[in-house]
Amino acid sequence: LMDMVHPEDAESHRQSIADSVQTLTPWQWEGRIVTPSGMIKWIHGEACIEKLADGTLMWDGLLLDISDRKQAELALQQKSQDLEQALQDLQQAQLQIIQSEKMSALGNLVAGVAHEMNNPLGFIVASLQQAKPTFVELLEHLKLYQESLTNPTEEIQIHAEKIDLEYTLADLPKMLDSMSVACDRLKNISTSLRTFSRADRDDKVPFNLHEGIDSTILILQHRLKANEQRPAIEVLKNYGNLPEIKCFPGQLNQVFMNIIANAIDAVEQSNIGRTFAEIQASTNQISIQTSLVNKLVEIRIADNGKGMTEAVKAKIFDHLFTTKAVGKGTGLGLAIARQIVVEKHQGSIEVESKPGQGAEFCIRLPISS
Known part of the structure; x- marks a missing residue:
């Protein structure tokens, strides 16, 4: 048997014999042999070891051809590995589908919000751009009236105090500037939303x-x-x-x-x-x-x-x-x-x-x- 043991199983065969001889415990081993015709067979070996008075070891055992059983076990193991791989592939496919659907839904929502923001935002920005020079022109025109009208009527003076004209003229440009800053902030938000929702190629x-x-x-x-x-x-x-x-x-x-x-x-x-x-x-x-x-x-x-x-x-x-x-x-x-x-x-x-x-x-x- 020693000469027929498959090279890849030779070490396990040698170790199993050495362990049994050292401890005088029953020998068991499963492995491959190469027959004289070149066929590879799986065998199961068992033997009892008895040490005689003169120190000789006597082996009493049997060898069984388990090639059919091993082939069935290997086939079952391969099928189990195939099923495990199929499960992993299925899980990966599930992740990809969920990932794609989540990003598609979230991306569409965010992109839609950004798009809806852009329309009114564009109108406000354009209106502010027109309003600021118009206000400057009105302010200049009002100053001309104030310079020409050296003696305003009591009604004009009362109305100017009521609306706090000086404060309003000083504050209105600041209000327009604040609105422009707010528009810039909204434009940045819209840009960020589009950045997040960008579709991958x-x-x-x-x-x-x-x-x-x-x-x-x-x-x-x-x-x-x-x-x-x-x-x-x-x-x-x-x-x-x-x-x-x-x-x-x-x-x-x-x-x-x-x-x-x-x-x-x-x-x-x-x-x-x-x-x-x-x-x-x-x-x-x-x-x-x-x-x-x-x-x-x-x-x-x-x-x-x-x-x-x-x-x-x-x-x-x-x-x-x-x-x-x-x-x-x-x-x-x-x-x-x-x-x-x-x-x-x-x-x-x-x-x-x-x-x-x-x-x-x-x-x-x-x-x-």
């Missing part, structure tokens, strides 16, 4: 990550504002000097959305059982830091929430895993985020966290790929 395009992060923060602004239960959540930004990277902007915006929204959830959960004053003394914070490290763009998003245990951290990117209550989370957000970063952009995403010390997600992306 088949190929990667250059993108300013800071614009994507800022547009995401804008979308989530309503959740960051102060309310009756807590002060506003502070967002601390420390942006480095990053180049544009080639990527799918819409998908990366979704990654930022999932992580920052989860950070908001984390700090809000840490507020449970605390008073407004206690929360105010230890402000809820989310920090976002970007830098260029070893030719990789690094984005760190951290919160000072409850943090997570090692068990939770190990599963945080798993499909359908969530720590939120039923109906509050799907367990898909971070799984989708990981797929976008790792599979779509050949990057990496990691999390560092300890209970009571918050959590920090670190995303690393190649500048071009």
Whole structure:
């Protein structure tokens, strides 16, 4: 038998014999042999070992041909692997469909809002542009009247005092300027909304990550504002000097959305059982830091929430895993985020966290790929 053992199983065969001889325990072994005709067969061997008075070892056992059973086991194992792969493929397809539908629905909504804002905003901007020189002309004309009318009637004087003419003439230009500033703010919001909702093409395009992060923060602004239960959540930004990277902007915006929204959830959960004053003394914070490290763009998003245990951290990117209550989370957000970063952009995403010390997600992306 020793001469026929398959080379790949020779070591396990030798070790099984050595163990049995050393301990004088029954020998068992399964492996392949190569018959003189060249056929490979699986065999199962068993033997009892008895040590005779003269020190000779006597073996009493049998060999069984288990090739058919092994082939069936291997076929079953292969089928199990195929089913496992099919399940993984199905889960990935589900993630892609959900990701596509979520971004399509959210993108259409945000783009629609931005479009509806642009129409009245354009009208207001155009009207202000016409109103400001018109007001200047009226003001000059009024001054001419005041210079010519050296002795105004009592009625004019009373009306001027009633409307506080001097203050109104000084304040109206400031009002127009404030309206122009507000219009600029709305234009920036509209631009941010379009940045967030931009549709991805088949190929990667250059993108300013800071614009994507800022547009995401804008979308989530309503959740960051102060309310009756807590002060506003502070967002601390420390942006480095990053180049544009080639990527799918819409998908990366979704990654930022999932992580920052989860950070908001984390700090809000840490507020449970605390008073407004206690929360105010230890402000809820989310920090976002970007830098260029070893030719990789690094984005760190951290919160000072409850943090997570090692068990939770190990599963945080798993499909359908969530720590939120039923109906509050799907367990898909971070799984989708990981797929976008790792599979779509050949990057990496990691999390560092300890209970009571918050959590920090670190995303690393190649500048071009």
